[in-house]
Amino acid sequence: RRALGSLGKSRAKFISAEETTGVTFDDFAGQEYIKRELQEIVRILKNDEEFQNKGIYCPKGVLLHGPPGTGKTLLAKAIAGEAGVPFFAANGTDFVEMFVGVAASRVKDLFASARSFAPSIIFIDEIDAIGSKRGGPDIGGGGAEREQGLLQILTEMDGFKVSTSQVLVIGATNRLDILDPALLRKGRFDKIVRVGLPSKDGRFAILKVHARNKYFHSEEEKDVLLQEIAELTEDFTGAELQNILNEAGILTARKDLDYIGQEELLEALKRQKGTFETGQEDSTDIPEELKLRLAYREAAVAVLACHLPDPYRPIIEVAMVVHRQCHFVSCGITDIKSIRSQPNMRYAEISGRVFSRKNDYLNAIVRACGPRVIEEQMFGIDNMCWISSKATLDASRLAEFLILQTGMTAFGKAYYRNQSDLVPNLATKLEALRDEYMRFAVEKCASVLREYHSAVETITDILLEKGEIKAEEIWDIYKKAPQIPQPAVSP
């Protein structure tokens, strides 16, 4: 075996290589069945020959799918750590470069490196960035390039024999729905493991893992406190639970206390629920105008979510968070991760849903227009600001998706990957139709927001005062609000 050290400095800067990850299955808590499934693979990796004599082979590829922060990377590292084999990691997005030929050659590099240290593990995080359906949505471009990369992965995986010099490829994604089916075929990623959000017991177990190096008054008190946090953290990921404990540790140190107590944990939980980046904690330097704009935006989004609900994604809470340095705000939806990284709800994800009907798509486009429309209504078209521009982008993308890829519109029944697939006269037709959908969506959205203007105002007031509001209260306000009748808007 060559020493791994040489690798990092060579051409392959995008690969991170670890001789040994040092991670074990003990570091992953909750969802014990996942560990049991993966332990089997570890056993085969370790005793390759023994299993081969019995006709049992290690799968070539394992796909871990589930929301971000649920421990997929951790699991991949644990497999490497348990099997005692080197770990080569890259991110799917690293392959998708603007330069022609880079994707395929990077894939080759990655596999060549791993092969020369076999048995070894390749981990490709966000594999959907390179492995999405050929002919699938091509947001951001680089389609042809990505296809080359994907083909190269398939070639590499088909190329190696299951043998003692096994390279196990582990992919991770939160978008199983957009992966190219070719990747999932036998002999490729034919083992698919779902890594979901932890249950209450799972959360407790995860908290215990991350409390290992923290000080509590006693073991008993630790268990009681962590149970309490586990109860309060439905929908939290492992990464978020870990953050809570870290934050609680910092608060404890800051207060010069010896042990983490209930107060610190609850404070850390509150921060985790609606914070983004670490920074100043002082909100006084945030301009009043920005606060007002943010509050209106969240209120509008909340009212739209009541009026045109997404059947798959009910709101649970809306929080306006402006107590950190970055002027972000969150719309509380079930996907807590996406709240933190993005100021707006990510409606685009709805596009991957199998059971969405045309009307669901239309409603999603209308909802996506909310931030833009409320800004225009409240501040005037010449006085809008950046906080609504992401929403305009989301809405347009959704409209384009509906037109090009669902066959549900007047555009036609065919499927088009993106605009570049279109001959010029179809491109003109697309633009016209997209404008029409956007006009409808903006008008419809404006009409709903006018009709429920008093609800928007009430929610805005509450957000400005308290910073957050629960779904229950939102629904209550929405249902009781006096409506201002509006003329019908139709597509």
Ligand code: ADP
């Ligand atoms: P993913 O790859 O799914 O986005 P990660 O593996 O990067 O998630 O998780 C980030 C961190 O969160 C991990 O390093 C670990 O500390 C913590 N974590 C997530 N899930 C768990 C879990 N089930 N048990 C223990 N820690 C976890």
